[in-house]
Amino acid sequence: MTTEVVIVGTGGMGREIFGMIRAINTRAPAGPSWRVLGFVDDYPTESNVKLAQRLDVPFLGPTRELAAQPPTTHVALGVGDPRRRRETDLRIQRYGLPAATIVHPNAEIGPDCVFAEGLVAAGGARVTTNVTLGRHVHLNQNCAVGHDCTLGDYVSVNPLSAISGYCRLDEGVMVGTTAAVLQSLTVGRDATIGAGACVVRDVPEATVVKGVPAR
Ligand SMILES: CC(C)(COP(=O)(O)OP(=O)(O)OC[C@H]1O[C@@H](n2cnc3c(N)ncnc32)[C@H](O)[C@@H]1OP(=O)(O)O)[C@@H](O)C(=O)NCCC(=O)NCCS
Incomplete structure (x- = not known):
């Protein structure tokens, strides 16, 4: 069965999601799983629109174009920044379209994991076991999420980057490239972990930490 999907965002994340969908379709034994109808974007740059069109996918206009879609069309939220992703999700929920869950064929979601709609897992992302993932969680290339972790919405x-076992990352947390979060820690809502950081103690909400050990 092929499901139609519109990608929200012509930026890097939106175009990466297109690549994940293409990989899924190429390897689906029963034919393509997704048909990408186009991109929508409320703040498109000229260069991003051109890059999106080079993928042979039309640019449909601003997100209000989603109102013209039948209720079976899914949306894939290609907005990399967690807070902007939350804001975009809340803005487009009025159209009542389901969120697409996109898991690259080279991503691995282990046994007894639970995830809400909108999960995006890029190639090489690994989630081990008994992990709970909220709405519109994005797991980018080659990251690892250990056993018994809970990631809130829009993380x-x-x-x-590597999240060790028993961690809790609250809604809107951004873990920078190649960062590590040691086991059993809690990272508060909307906190940012800098690229390359090693988090060794709990991080309060809405704070930015960086470095090794992260401060
Ligand atoms: C930590 C971070 C959020 C800070 O952003 P910022 O507040 O705009 O920081 P600035 O660029 O103004 O830098 C402030 C200082 O922190 C330092 N710094 C910035 N990022 C750092 C990092 N990841 N680790 C250590 N130091 C860092 C800068 O060198 C600068 O130091 P200085 O004051 O001595 O010159 C950001 O640099 C970062 O790491 N973001 C994650 C990016 C990422 O992983 N993106 C993923 C894309 S796929």
């Missing part, structure tokens, strides 16, 4: 785990 982004960026490439090559």
